[in-house]
Amino acid sequence: MRIELLLAPDCPNAAAAKTALAAALHELELTVPVLERVGDFPSPTILVNDVDVMNDHTGAPQMRACRLDVPTVPKLLAALRSGTGEE
Numbered sequence: 001m002r003i004e005l006l007l008a009p010d011c012p013n014a015a016a017a018k019t020a021l022a023a024a025l026h027e028l029e030l031t032v033p034v035l036e037r038v039g040d041f042p043s044p045t046i047l048v049n050d051v052d053v054m055n056d057h058t059g060a061p062q063m064r065a066c067r068l069d070v071p072t073v074p075k076l077l078a079a080l081r082s083g084t085g086e087e
Helices: 014-027 073-084
Strands: 003-007 034-038 045-048
Touching (some): 003 014
């Protein structure tokens, strides 16, 4: 499983996304490396196997923007379960 955390520089929602991701990984007892990338992304975006956990789109557009739909623990749990085949 590949997990990416995409952030724009100085993203005000980065901490919330990191906390939600850590909580979801802990709940599922997963020890998967998370690739954190900072750049021109809708931020914060979390991709599981290249799929955005909040909208099921593949990848993320190259643009610096602040997302209003910050990744949530329930969405992350669903995406992580799908990524492990646990659905």
